[in-house]
Amino acid sequence: MKLVPTQDNIILKQVDAEKTTASGIVLPDSAKEKPVMAEVIAVGPGYTAEGKEVKMEVKPGDRVLYTQYAGTKAKLDGVEYIIVSMGDIKAIVEE
Amino acid sequence: MKLVPTQDNIILKQVDAEKTTASGIVLPDSAKEKPVMAEVIAVGPGYTAEGKEVKMEVKPGDRVLYTQYAGTKAKLDGVEYIIVSMGDIKAIVEE
Amino acid sequence: MKLVPTQDNIILKQVDAEKTTASGIVLPDSAKEKPVMAEVIAVGPGYTAEGKEVKMEVKPGDRVLYTQYAGTKAKLDGVEYIIVSMGDIKAIVEE
Amino acid sequence: MKLVPTQDNIILKQVDAEKTTASGIVLPDSAKEKPVMAEVIAVGPGYTAEGKEVKMEVKPGDRVLYTQYAGTKAKLDGVEYIIVSMGDIKAIVEE
Amino acid sequence: MKLVPTQDNIILKQVDAEKTTASGIVLPDSAKEKPVMAEVIAVGPGYTAEGKEVKMEVKPGDRVLYTQYAGTKAKLDGVEYIIVSMGDIKAIVEE
Amino acid sequence: MKLVPTQDNIILKQVDAEKTTASGIVLPDSAKEKPVMAEVIAVGPGYTAEGKEVKMEVKPGDRVLYTQYAGTKAKLDGVEYIIVSMGDIKAIVEE
Amino acid sequence: MKLVPTQDNIILKQVDAEKTTASGIVLPDSAKEKPVMAEVIAVGPGYTAEGKEVKMEVKPGDRVLYTQYAGTKAKLDGVEYIIVSMGDIKAIVEE
Numbered sequence: 001m002k003l004v005p006t007q008d009n010i011i012l013k014q015v016d017a018e019k020t021t022a023s024g025i026v027l028p029d030s031a032k033e034k035p036v037m038a039e040v041i042a043v044g045p046g047y048t049a050e051g052k053e054v055k056m057e058v059k060p061g062d063r064v065l066y067t068q069y070a071g072t073k074a075k076l077d078g079v080e081y082i083i084v085s086m087g088d089i090k091a092i093v094e095e
Numbered sequence: 096m097k098l099v100p101t102q103d104n105i106i107l108k109q110v111d112a113e114k115t116t117a118s119g120i121v122l123p124d125s126a127k128e129k130p131v132m133a134e135v136i137a138v139g140p141g142y143t144a145e146g147k148e149v150k151m152e153v154k155p156g157d158r159v160l161y162t163q164y165a166g167t168k169a170k171l172d173g174v175e176y177i178i179v180s181m182g183d184i185k186a187i188v189e190e
Numbered sequence: 191m192k193l194v195p196t197q198d199n200i201i202l203k204q205v206d207a208e209k210t211t212a213s214g215i216v217l218p219d220s221a222k223e224k225p226v227m228a229e230v231i232a233v234g235p236g237y238t239a240e241g242k243e244v245k246m247e248v249k250p251g252d253r254v255l256y257t258q259y260a261g262t263k264a265k266l267d268g269v270e271y272i273i274v275s276m277g278d279i280k281a282i283v284e285e
Numbered sequence: 286m287k288l289v290p291t292q293d294n295i296i297l298k299q300v301d302a303e304k305t306t307a308s309g310i311v312l313p314d315s316a317k318e319k320p321v322m323a324e325v326i327a328v329g330p331g332y333t334a335e336g337k338e339v340k341m342e343v344k345p346g347d348r349v350l351y352t353q354y355a356g357t358k359a360k361l362d363g364v365e366y367i368i369v370s371m372g373d374i375k376a377i378v379e380e
Numbered sequence: 381m382k383l384v385p386t387q388d389n390i391i392l393k394q395v396d397a398e399k400t401t402a403s404g405i406v407l408p409d410s411a412k413e414k415p416v417m418a419e420v421i422a423v424g425p426g427y428t429a430e431g432k433e434v435k436m437e438v439k440p441g442d443r444v445l446y447t448q449y450a451g452t453k454a455k456l457d458g459v460e461y462i463i464v465s466m467g468d469i470k471a472i473v474e475e
Numbered sequence: 476m477k478l479v480p481t482q483d484n485i486i487l488k489q490v491d492a493e494k495t496t497a498s499g500i501v502l503p504d505s506a507k508e509k510p511v512m513a514e515v516i517a518v519g520p521g522y523t524a525e526g527k528e529v530k531m532e533v534k535p536g537d538r539v540l541y542t543q544y545a546g547t548k549a550k551l552d553g554v555e556y557i558i559v560s561m562g563d564i565k566a567i568v569e570e
Numbered sequence: 571m572k573l574v575p576t577q578d579n580i581i582l583k584q585v586d587a588e589k590t591t592a593s594g595i596v597l598p599d600s601a602k603e604k605p606v607m608a609e610v611i612a613v614g615p616g617y618t619a620e621g622k623e624v625k626m627e628v629k630p631g632d633r634v635l636y637t638q639y640a641g642t643k644a645k646l647d648g649v650e651y652i653i654v655s656m657g658d659i660k661a662i663v664e665e
Contacts, residue, residue: 096283096284096285097283097284098255098281098282098283098284099281099282099283099284100280100281101247101248101254101276101279101280101281101282102247102276102277102279104280104281106281137281140245140247142244142245142247143277144244144275144276144277145238145240145242145244145277146238146242146243146244146245167255167257167280169255169281171283178255178280178281
């Protein structure tokens with residue numbers, strides 16, 4: 001069973017905290033709108049709710065920083081996913 | 096008697112809780128804007144209230160995650176339906 | 191004397207409660223934004239206030255579900271009408 | 286001296302209450318946004334403040350229902366006028 | 381020294397109260413958004429802040445009704461001017 | 476060291492109060508949104524944050540009236556500058 | 571490891587206070603929306619969340635003034651970055 005995102009939605013899986021620290025990203029608590037690191041699981045076709053096209057700039061496997069308060073959560077087969085739209089992703093984290 | 100959605104409206108029927116658990120989706124209570132799983136019953140032609148066209152990315156029979164606080168409810172012949180617009184649907188759940 | 195709607199306005203006449211029950215639609219009280227069933231009396235030419243064109247997807251005689259808190263009311267020759275815009279109509283109820 | 290409306294503005298003169306009753310329109314007090322019947326005096330060329338074009342669907346002499354809380358008032362030579370924009374007019378009242 | 385309006389701005393000079401009464405316009409105090417009569421002094425080229433074009437429907441010397449709470453004021457060589465945008469003007473007052 | 480404005484930003488330097496009085500502009504304290512006179516120092520290329528083009532209607536050296544509560548301030552080499560966007564400028568003051 | 575900005579996002583690194591003072595920029599505390607000086611680290615391709623294109627007017631190495639309350643923060647390998655969008659940058663500081 002899998003989630004296939006619609007429109008410009010992107011399915012993310014939060015990267016676990018230990019891994020995050022190891023890779024050197026520390027997200028400050030004080031930031032008003034904190035970006036959070038996650039792995040891209042699936043990417044929608046790129047249409048907004050108003051019918052416009054958006055370039056989907058990420059692909060499955062990418063590590064990304066996204067706006068924490070954006071998105072909705074769903075648990076599937078015991079794994080928790082976050083669904084955000086393209087505009088909630090701020091940067092790709094490259095090794 | 097049936098509901099034929101207008102514009103980019105979509106008629107959904109909530110999937111009952113037992114079935115949901117069986118298929119492995121558990122929706123956390125803590126999420127601020129919880130997506131909810133439902134079955135697509137009927138799909139509108141895809142126009143927004145402002146006259147734009149929206150690609151309707153779901154079809155009758157699809158299982159979808161949608162934003163819970165979106166939509167309006169109606170009971171028809173004893174069955175409760177939820178009417179949402181395309182932008183309220185976040186992902187299709189494929190087996 | 192009759193009402194000829196302008197723009198994307200639609201003149202509705204609420205279907206009386208007995209009839210509604212007979213046809214099997216029951217509208218739950220708990221819904222935050224309740225759709226209400228009504229009959230379409232007249233349909234505007236389909237322009238929005240901003241000059242865009244909207245496809246008018248209903249015709250006189252249609253039974254429709256519309257968003258209850260939308261619209262304005264007027265009584266004409268003893269009959270109460272509701273004037274809504276196309277975007278307030280969610281579905282056509284077909285027998 | 287006369288008022289020549291700009292943009293999509295329309296000059297209205299409220300139809301007096303006796304006449305209104307005679308012609309069968311009664312406007313309920315309970316409606317949240319009450320439409321009010323008025324006569325069209327003059328019609329602007331049909332541009333919005335953002336430079337879009339709007340079809341002016343009424344002409345001088347038309348009886349119209351408009352949204353009461355819209356518009357601005359002006360008294361000219363002892364007659365009170367209401368200036369609304371095209372989007373505030375909901376329907377034409379035809380005999 | 382003179383004011384040359386930019387974009388869709390219009391420089392107005394309020395018509396003095398005595399003159400207003402003489403010409404028959406009386407503006408009621410009770411109106412929520414009162415239009416006020418003024419003389420057009422200078423007219424901008426007709427671009428909005430978002431880069432759209434707006435038809436400037438008034439010319440210097442025109443008497444106009446504008447929305448009172450719109451606009452900004454400036455005193456130049458002892459004369460007070462009001463700067464409004466095209467959308468704040470509701471009608472031209474013709475003799 | 477100098478400030479080169481981006482998009483439709485404009486760098487202004489407030490005209491000192493003595494000079495202002497001398498040239499005859501007095502800005503009333505009671506105005507809700509007071510325009511303020513300033514000298515244009517530098518002008519951006521004319522793109523809005525949404526990617527639209529805006530005609531930059533002012534040039535360095537122009538005296539302009541701008542909306543006081545708009546803009547951000549920066550001090551550079553002891554001189555205080557105000558950065559506004561094109562839409563915050565209401566008029567050019569010509570001698 | 572590095573941050574590759576998406577859409578019209580820009581990765582900034584705040585210029586340290588000593589350096590700022592040396593180069594002559596002093597940012598007043600009283601300003602309601604203070605611009606802050608930073609160095610551009612990386613620049614996104616220039617698409618907005620709505621799918622429009624924005625000209626990215628800055629390049630890595632540029633010193634820029636940006637709106638302080640905009641943006642999100644992230645710490646990577648011990649360095650704190652700020653991610654803003656093109657519209658949050660007001661000017662380039664040239665030597």
